[in-house]
Amino acid sequence: MTALLRYQAALLLRSQRWLPPVILYATFLAIGVQSGQPILDSLGYSAAALLPVAAWLVRICATNEPPAARSCTGAAAGPGRAHLACVLVALAAATLLGTAATLFVTVISDWTSTDHQTRIAALPAGIAGLLATLACALLGTAVGALTNWPLLRSPGRAVPALLLGALLALVVSGSPAHAAITALVEGSQRATIPVPVLSLAAALLTAAAIALACALTTRRSA
Amino acid sequence: MERELLLRLEGVGRRYGLRGPWVLRGVDLEIAPGALIRVEGANGTGKSTLLRVLAGLDAPTEGRATGRPRTAYVPERFPAALPFTAAEYLTHLGAVHGLDRPAAADAADEWLERFGAAEYARTPMAELSKGSSQKVAVAQALLAEPQLLVLDEAWTGLDADARDELERVVVERTGAGAAVVFVDHDPRRLTGVPDATYAVVGGALDLRMEKVLSRAATDDPVVLVEGQGPYAAQVPDEIAKLATGVEETASGTHRFTVPEARSDALLRALLGARPPWHVVTVGAESPVPAKAEAEAEAEAEVAAELEVESS
Numbered sequence: 331m332t333a334l335l336r337y338q339a340a341l342l343l344r345s346q347r348w349l350p351p352v353i354l355y356a357t358f359l360a361i362g363v364q365s366g367q368p369i370l371d372s373l374g375y376s377a378a379a380l381l382p383v384a385a386w387l388v389r390i391c392a393t394n395e396p397p398a399a400r401s402c403t404g405a406a407a408g409p410g411r412a413h414l415a416c417v418l419v420a421l422a423a424a425t426l427l428g429t430a431a432t433l434f435v436t437v438i439s440d441w442t443s444t445d446h447q448t449r450i451a452a453l454p455a456g457i458a459g460l461l462a463t464l465a466c467a468l469l470g471t472a473v474g475a476l477t478n479w480p481l482l483r484s485p486g487r488a489v490p491a492l493l494l495g496a497l498l499a500l501v502v503s504g505s506p507a508h509a510a511i512t513a514l515v516e517g518s519q520r521a522t523i524p525v526p527v528l529s530l531a532a533a534l535l536t537a538a539a540i541a542l543a544c545a546l547t548t549r550r551s552a
Numbered sequence: 553m554e555r556e557l558l559l560r561l562e563g564v565g566r567r568y569g570l571r572g573p574w575v576l577r578g579v580d581l582e583i584a585p586g587a588l589i590r591v592e593g594a595n596g597t598g599k600s601t602l603l604r605v606l607a608g609l610d611a612p613t614e615g616r617a618t619g620r621p622r623t624a625y626v627p628e629r630f631p632a633a634l635p636f637t638a639a640e641y642l643t644h645l646g647a648v649h650g651l652d653r654p655a656a657a658d659a660a661d662e663w664l665e666r667f668g669a670a671e672y673a674r675t676p677m678a679e680l681s682k683g684s685s686q687k688v689a690v691a692q693a694l695l696a697e698p699q700l701l702v703l704d705e706a707w708t709g710l711d712a713d714a715r716d717e718l719e720r721v722v723v724e725r726t727g728a729g730a731a732v733v734f735v736d737h738d739p740r741r742l743t744g745v746p747d748a749t750y751a752v753v754g755g756a757l758d759l760r761m762e763k764v765l766s767r768a769a770t771d772d773p774v775v776l777v778e779g780q781g782p783y784a785a786q787v788p789d790e791i792a793k794l795a796t797g798v799e800e801t802a803s804g805t806h807r808f809t810v811p812e813a814r815s816d817a818l819l820r821a822l823l824g825a826r827p828p829w830h831v832v833t834v835g836a837e838s839p840v841p842a843k844a845e846a847e848a849e850a851e852a853e854v855a856a857e858l859e860v861e862s863s
Binding site: 334346396399404407409548550 | 636
């Protein structure tokens with residue numbers, strides 16, 4: 331598995347296809363986050379923006395190998411394990427990106443509530459932001475795993491499904507990502523730091539989505 | 553006594569989609585160590601699907617596939633749109649196949665050299681010609697000495713030398729106990745060497761030819777190799793398996809009759825045996841047809857006896 335992860339990570343780095351989603355995320359942050367804004371609001375925003383980026387990263391990793399090369403890797407390691415490595419590398423990339431953004435946002439924001447009246451401790455706020463970011467990275471990965479090969483093969487279906495899935499994951503009220511972001515925003519208004527326990531639910535959902543995608547690798551054509 | 557099988561397909565059927573037509577149906581196939589199996593069939597009959605099932609890339613829709621040997625697969629066309637040099641890609645794949653990284657890098661260089669592509673080791677894959685990428689695909693499969701080698705028209709696009717080399721490698725791998733399953737549209741590919749030939753017809757598998765013992769076709773050129781073993785040594789099994797005839801010419805000296813396609817593998821096996829054999833002479837078949845015929849008859853008798861024994 332280490333060899334597979336290393337191979338997929340090298341593929342992602344070398345392909346330079348990671349650049350567009352990273353630039354998109356940087357643009358999101360540049361537009362929505364400015365220094366001196368209330369910390370929890372900004373953390374909620376940066377976490378939410380990560381979700382579509384994570385889904386896009388999964389798409390990049392899942393389509394990085396041409397089908398013939400994927401068959402070679404699949405025969406050597408098992409197609410399910412090969413696909414698992416793809417998705418995990420994408421999740422790791424999204425988590426890395428989200429962690430860096432959380433740190434940056436925590437440092438530059440104003441450590442107060444929305445009305446700038448109540449002081450908020452930076453460290454617990456940062457940890458809450460990190461958990462929300464993790465929930466969004468996980469859920470974005472789940473959306474990516476469910477809207478790309480082996481579930482959806484043609485880009486004509488995969489891309490709209492990915493965009494729609496990412497949007498729904500952010501706005502539908504049952505979604506752990508939606509819950510985590512709402513908790514941050516409401517916490518900011520009330521000057522309390524929320525504990526986004528729903529990250530755990532996001533992890534379970536994502537694990538199920540990844541397991542489904544990996545199980546289908548030998549059922550669907552390349 | 554039943555040999556341990558690498559892989560067994562029982563009543564395997566495969567279709568794509570929930571209501572798609574059956575590409576394969578009712579396929580039974582047993583793959584034993586050392587087997588060389590050829591699969592034939594017209595375009596679109598499901599040969600590639602069968603190979604994908606054998607390589608573990610496709611799961612059977614119905615039926616069972618039991619056993620999962622260490623497998624390597626060579627696709628027919630290997631597009632090189634990967635952001636690595638040939639050597640980097642092969643090192644990664646060698647590690648995926650289970651080698652440690654230094655061993656993978658060494659194996660990569662060795663196999664590229666064997667297929668005459670050593671000069672492309674540091675070339676980005678995107679700049680490789682079609683044939684050179686195919687050599688990388690072939691090398692990828694051979695890095696870690698797989699137990700099962702699945703070749704889906706792997707010869708396509710290779711130059712003449714590389715085609716011959718791949719035939720030699722296939723014989724070598726089967727000699728070392730690996731199973732090889734291949735599809736190729738050239739009927740002369742490995743003529744007389746496969747242990748069994750199957751045809752995919754209407755999604756079912758027909759046995760076209762099977763060798764009871766590994767006999768070469770009588771009109772194939774053969775090579776005579778005389779080797780001297782260590783004191784009082786028996787001929788090792790893996791060497792005897794490659795030869796079609798073994799005759800003790802003097803004390804400790806044996807003469808092996810071997811199809812030309814396998815001669816290199818036999819020499820390698822002799823020299824690589826522990827303790828190694830001494831190769832005394834290598835020559836073409838002696839131009840005495842009567843003797844050759846007598847030998848062939850004697851062999852056929854031996855074969856018949858062995859058959860009786862094994863049944």
